[in-house]
Amino acid sequence: MISLKNPKELAAMKQACQIAAGALWAGGRAVAPGVTTAEIDAVIHDYIVQHGARPNFLGYGGFKGSACVSVNEELIHGIPGKRVLKEGDIVSIDGGAELNGFHGDNAWTFAVGTVSEEAAALMEATRIALERAIEAARPGNRMGDIGHAVQSYAESRGYHVVRQYVGHGIGRKLHESPEVPNFGQPGRGIRLLPGMTLAIEPMIAMGTHQVRVLRDGWTVVNASGQLTAHYEHTVAITESGPVILTLPPEEAIE
Numbered sequence: 001m002i003s004l005k006n007p008k009e010l011a012a013m014k015q016a017c018q019i020a021a022g023a024l025w026a027g028g029r030a031v032a033p034g035v036t037t038a039e040i041d042a043v044i045h046d047y048i049v050q051h052g053a054r055p056n057f058l059g060y061g062g063f064k065g066s067a068c069v070s071v072n073e074e075l076i077h078g079i080p081g082k083r084v085l086k087e088g089d090i091v092s093i094d095g096g097a098e099l100n101g102f103h104g105d106n107a108w109t110f111a112v113g114t115v116s117e118e119a120a121a122l123m124e125a126t127r128i129a130l131e132r133a134i135e136a137a138r139p140g141n142r143m144g145d146i147g148h149a150v151q152s153y154a155e156s157r158g159y160h161v162v163r164q165y166v167g168h169g170i171g172r173k174l175h176e177s178p179e180v181p182n183f184g185q186p187g188r189g190i191r192l193l194p195g196m197t198l199a200i201e202p203m204i205a206m207g208t209h210q211v212r213v214l215r216d217g218w219t220v221v222n223a224s225g226q227l228t229a230h231y232e233h234t235v236a237i238t239e240s241g242p243v244i245l246t247l248p249p250e251e252a253i254e
């Protein structure tokens with residue numbers, strides 16, 4: 001069942017989302033050569049707790065971190081640990097917060113120092129795919145319009161869209177119905193309605209759309225071993241169009 005949120009619920013959700021965004025960007029500011037993925041996770045954890053919220057990734061399905069920190073060919077669900085970031089890596093950070101019974105979820109791929117043109121182009125294309133997907137998240141459209149926006153743009157740039165993992169509804173739970181695929185046909189799928197709140201999250205790869213899970217049981221990597229990128233916002237669909245709930249507060253990205 002898809003839950004539609006009323007304006008009061010959307011306002012509460014926005015508070016959780018703003019903490020999720022502030023935490024993500026605090027983590028992003030900590031990204032640098034020589035920093036471990038565990039140190040980034042600690043920054044995110046502390047930000048969320050200091051703002052009176054709960055890191056909703058921590059313990060989810062037994063996950064041992066407040067954020068997923070995934071490097072290069074790692075797409076999602078990277079477990080924070082001793083890995084040291086190197087100049088030229090790209091690191092996808094995915095984290096969320098729960099406040100007063102509502103959840104926020106967001107992700108961003110950050111450059112570690114100066115990255116290759118190839119990596120920068122993949123990051124830009126995935127970010128633009130997210131923008132286009134959000135633009136399609138409006139009443140009158142259907143779920144397939146969101147997926148098509150991602151797929152058509154990513155594939156036009158020569159990249160591959162991961163099929164095995166998708167975005168999701170979000171609200172009183174971190175993962176709610178419906179699924180939000182990053183592929184699809186325009187005009188197909190369920191109708192998008194005001195009050196829907198969706199975590200829209202393009203996962204884009206070089207070489208192949210196929211992924212596999214490492215022996216740690218969590219980390220999802222590109223089967224080709226090439227780079228991946230992942231960007232995510234929590235978005236509310238309103239009568240007047242999409243509203244990004246996880247836009248970072250300005251002071252968060254300075």
Ligand code: MG
Pocket residue numbers: 105106167168199201232
């Ligand atoms: Mg998500």
